[in-house]
Amino acid sequence: MKYTAVRAKELIFEIPFGVNENLRIFWINLSQDSRAEFSASIKEVKEDHAIVPLIIREAGFFSANAVLSDVNRILDINRKEFDFLQNSKIKKVTLLLLAKDDFRLPQISSPIILPDWLFILGPRETSFRIADLAHSAESDLLNCPESRVADISSLLYELEREIIFRLQKVEDSFSSKFVAQLVGISIEKIDSSFYIGEFLKNINDVDDSRAYRPSAAEKINSVSSKIIRLCIRSSPKELALHARILAEGMMDESMTKIKPTIFSVMLRPTEKLNSATRNWHAILTSVYQAYQVMNGAAHAGEYEPYPVNLIYSSSVDLRRFLSEARIYIEDLV
Template sequence: MEYTANRIVELVESITWHPGRVLRIFWVRHSLESRQALAVEISRVVGTEAIVPLIVREGFENANAVMSDVQKAFSANRNAFDCCQGKHVERVSVILLAKEDFKLPQGASPVILPQWFPVKAGHETFFEIADLAMTAEAALLDCPEARIEQIAEFTYKLEAELVARLASLQLSEPARVRQFVAAAHGGGAEPDALASVSDYQQELGKTIDPRAYRPNAAKEAKSLISRLLKLVLHNPPKQLGVVASQLADCFTDSSYVTLKPTLFAVMSRPAAKMNVEAANWHSILLAFYQSYQLMNGAAHAGEYPHYSVSLQFVSSVDLRSFLFAARSYVGGLT
């Protein structure tokens, strides 16, 4: 995950200071462009607080040498602190710009600051190096790293691919479409498959911009995804595995690919072992549900706790990778 200078500053400023601390150090991996150019953009003093970026060229590989590495980094980059000269600085956030991820354990360490340091010069203070992505928190899914618009687009395209497959099968093997629609609608009285597929198509047609797509699980909703979401919402894990098997049975050969489920799907899998086809459909059902919940969470971000941007980013990558692969899988079903 790479950041712009403005995003780094925004994340740093969002983190609350520990009482009594005057120094904090954040690690940022930056490997795509010039770290020197990025450092120039980040460096600033706002009020009594300074943000000072330092370029890491060596060290920070041994947990026992962190204090020494920090002092060397300060000395090697003394000119980076020039932005503090002539200003009343009370707290400094140091950004370590490195090419690699931070791999050392995080914990507070003492350091004697240089005589020229802008705060507590020559005195001992405590610091800890924290990975900025793991430390900075943003409202649940209400940050750019969550890529909610792309999740919406990929969800829409997967649903559209599935509806297209059903429409094609309706012309050649309507019995299998009836079987699928019956399973998707949760059993009971057999629905009109032809009318249901038509409803699916019409509901998709109402979306002008896939990046603004937002599924609806309301009782009266007629889209295919709304039907599948209700299966997840109304069935316990064990029964959802059975439903996934029913959906898989509607296609003649869907075992040619084993989809890699999202971590969320792995955590929600039923105890009973499923064959490849059923496992794929179980993963698809839960991916639709995960997308639905994430989009709802983003729309109501203020109602949820804060989570690290790295967690949101990794979760988003996991889900988007699955949605992309699942679309290709569905497109090859017969």
Template sequence: MEYTADRVVELVQNIAWHPGRVLRVFWVRHSLESRQALAVEISRVVGAEAIVPLIVREGFENANAVMSDVQKAFAANPAAFDCCLGKQIDRVSVILLAKDDFKLPQGASPVILPQWFPVKAGLETFFEIADLAMTAEAALLDCSEARIEQIAEYTYKLEAALVARLALLHSLEPARLRQFVATAHGGGAEPDALASVGDYQQELAKTIDPRAYRPNAAKDAKSLISRLLKLVLHNSPKQLGVVANQLADCFADSSHMTLKPTLFAVMSRPAAKMNAEAANWHAILLAFYQAYQLMNGAAHAGEYPHYSVSLQFVSSVDLRSFLLAARPYVVGLS
């Protein structure tokens, strides 16, 4: 995950200060472009807070040497603090720009500040190094790192691929299409399979921009994904495993790929072991559900707690990777 200068500053400013602290240090991994250029863009004073980037070239490999590594970084880069000259500075946020991820345990350490430091010059204060991606919090799934628009697009395309396979299934094996539609609709009176596929197609056609797609699980919704979402919502984990097996049985060969489920799907697996085909369908059902919940969360971000940017980014990558991989699997169904 890479940041622009403005994004770094925005994230830093969203992190509350510990009472009484005048110094804090954040680690930012940056490997794509020149760290020096990024440092120039980050350096600034906002109100009474200076945001000062320093480029990490050595050190920060031993937890016991963190204090001396920070002092060396300060001593080697006094010019980096020139943005503070002639200004009233009450607090300093130092950004350590490194090529690698932060690997040291986080904890408070004392440091004796240089005589030229903008605040508490020559005095001892406490600081801790925190990975900015793990520390910075943004509204739930409302930050750019969550890539909600891509999740929407990939969800739409996976659903469209599945509807296309169902339309083909009608011409090849209408009995298996009826079986699939009956399972997707939750049992009960057998629906008109061909009419249902027509409904799925009409609902998809209403979406002009896939990146703005947002499925729903309303009672009267007629899309395929709405039917599948209701299966997840209305079945226990054990029952959902049975449903996944029933969906897999609707296709003559659904074992041509083994999909890697999202971590969310792994955490939601039923206790009973599933075969590869059922496991694939179980993963697809939960990926649709996960995407649905993430899009809802992003649309109502103010109603939820804050979570780290890193957590949101990694969760998004996990889900998007699955949605992309699931499409060729669905296209190959027969």
């Protein structure tokens, strides 16, 4: 994941030190950025805690058995980088290793004898831990910049609009099948033109797509709201049946397969689905996923913190699918 120096600094200062811990090392991948500029921006002393960025210019950190020697070597090479701490009252140091690739090792702890010149940390004999910053930094669930909730809202809005446009294009006998399944009314009693009009009115009333947040309330006549309620009340097997009928109602006979989100894969039914049904199953579950992401962001204080890279990766996966799903529906013949 990509960091700004400001965001990385925020995350580092939020990560608590362990009991009796005064030295820790975090790794960050800056393959596309200027490491010198990043280093200058993130170097900081805050109360008794200092962030010391060190640029990795040599091969290393490939083996757990060699980590201690790798750390000693990079300290020796970068001794001058600690000069700005000489007159400070530092008790804790975070070394931030600026690399051009990912950290290949698990989190490691090791004893170390610090060099004489690193007197700022007191006793020479101490220990350190080294880990990828993205795995160590935690934030409130889905309530951080990495979640990109506003972008998810906008992409969901665009997907919903495309579904409505498609409903307006297909024959009434098919759109009625789609709407009846979505709303939960028999096809003999459904007035599909009324609901399509309500769906369109609801989406047109949205002033800012980046603030769009569907509700699971039954009285809300929006495509996303109806999908959410469909997901809430359906078993995996029932959801697969809904997906097949919705695909038929969209006159979707496409052989194209959209890569589902990992969340959708976890909810996949046991029976084999054709391409169109598989895609609509992924659309249903991803709309529900987006809804839960928005709920999590709105009530972040109710959840435990999670690693920012997990939040970020989940967001990337969901945003990728919502974008591809909109294009898929737009391209239906």
